[in-house]
Amino acid sequence: MNQNISLGQYFPGNSLVHRIDPRTKIIVSLSYMAVVLAAGSPLEFALLAAFAACAVAASGVPASMVLRSVKPIIPLIVFAGAINVFFAKGRPIFRLWVIAPTYEGCALALMMSARISLILIGGSAMMIFTTTPILLTDGVERLLKPLKRLRVPVHELAMMMTIALRFIPTLMEEADKIIKAQASRGADFNEGKLLDRARSFIPIIIPLFVSAFRRADELANAMEARCYRGDEGRTRMRELRMTRLDAMAFAAFGLCAALFALLKLGRAWWGA
Amino acid sequence: MPIVVKNLTYKYMRRTPFEQEALSDVCLEIADGEFVGIIGRTGSGKSTLVQHFNGLLKPDEGSVTIDGLSATGSGLKELRRKVGVVFQFPEYQLFEETVYKDIAYGISKLGLDGAELDRRVRKAAGAVGISGAMLQKSPFELSGGQKRRAAIAGIFVMEPKFLVMDEPGSGLDPAGREEIFAYVSKLHRDFGVSVILVSHNMEDVARYAERVIVMSDGRIAMDGAPRSVFRRIDELEGMGLRPPDVLYFIRALKSLLPGIDDGILTVGQAAAELEKWLAPALARVPARAPMASAVTAQALARASVASAAVVAPASAPASEAPASAQASASAQASAKGGAGAG
Known part of the structure; x- marks a missing residue:
């Protein structure tokens, strides 16, 4: 029944993007999303779209599958787009009683749709499709480790996330x-x-619910039987390691960000 | 009207990289009032096949028709009233406050109430051995076996014309198993209910089914009377299955008694056949007083001792000794396991 939901689904493979360290992928895709939010001209969007397209191509995930991840939020895009078209201030295209779509509104709507789609495509292609949920939480745990000094239970939170992710398909099957x-x-x-x-x-x-609680009980027993006692003294089966690939990923994104900054500066210059 | 399956193909996770063909080009017809056993190793497509019988899965290709109703059409409710499905581990579907209400769930959905509902609930509960006092308990207070019985009663209560059971006996104690199968046989015999039993337990299938369908890799590999299907021991083993132990016993005996009927399926039949064969030799073996509940097992044990007694002096000791040792070893196993199988 839930066969068609592709958001949050790992696509097995061994592409360049698959092999990048999850930490790198998290940092790059979060930064990418931030940059997308800052974009404001068609040229900038084109640049970012090109970067996303390269990432998708390098990931080996079929483009159709990536595009499908946008599908669930199309209603949101349409709704927000419509609001922008009709309520933004600017030159009206035509006027019918109080209904007055504006050129500026259309531009805003287009930009917003591009923004949401790019964030989703970038995020899904760079992280969710190419990283197993377990690796992803490993990456998050490592990245948040400094917070432990502030008594944030990073390991426990990551473990909870891992377990939750692990049990989503199980519970879906059960349902x-x-x-x-x-x-x-x-x-x-x-x-x-x-x-x-x-x-x-x-x-x-x-x-x-009954079976979820039963499973939780069994899992807790199994963990205790294997002497799980939290973070202290725990070693890992998979050590995360940065490689040349990660350097390349950072470099590629750095290049893209630099180009983006140039475009932005250029626009400010010419616009002024 | 029967169940007609034509060229049924079904794939899981369609149009994804995980796509997997679970059924390919299955053709099948099950007549009214048949008792069919479906066997096959895990992942052979048995459960996928039976889920098509009440429209839970829709064929990707081909068609499934039950009683003239298409399993893809709009008459799903009607179809599900006719076809009752007992799933694997049905105890996980219990949810009501009391066992009574849970058993009544299906028929109250059909609009039954009052005296008729009460009568049917009590009848179904009685059939699986749930007593009156238990009916008012919460289903979550019951033991595992009792939960299973309550859940099975929830299907029996619908009084379906076709009863599909997916591993109904697994995890039940022998008595509970016996009780449920006794009721199913009665439904089959007295009310002409068609029963489709999906099981890994070859003994159950051999004992109750009139026809056995063997699934392998999403296809029907064999289809026929239990006698003819279970006889093909080597082929079945190749498909990851293991016929009832008694067939191995008979096969081992066959080298000693070439004329023995090898279409035997149950311990009882084996004992009868052996008694027939070994009547003269049996007279020489001192008979102990047989216990009423273990007559056939005892007879089997006696018969195998007798067969060893017949064969051992007559045959060349070097070549035949292992065969007869094996025979009596499996006779012991069968005698132990078959004590209740009168």
């Missing part, structure tokens, strides 16, 4: 099974009034 079982007993999830429909989920939610 699927329960839905099927209840459907076989005549449950109907799409009929009746809103309240009936809400009630029809009880036969799914309750067994799902």
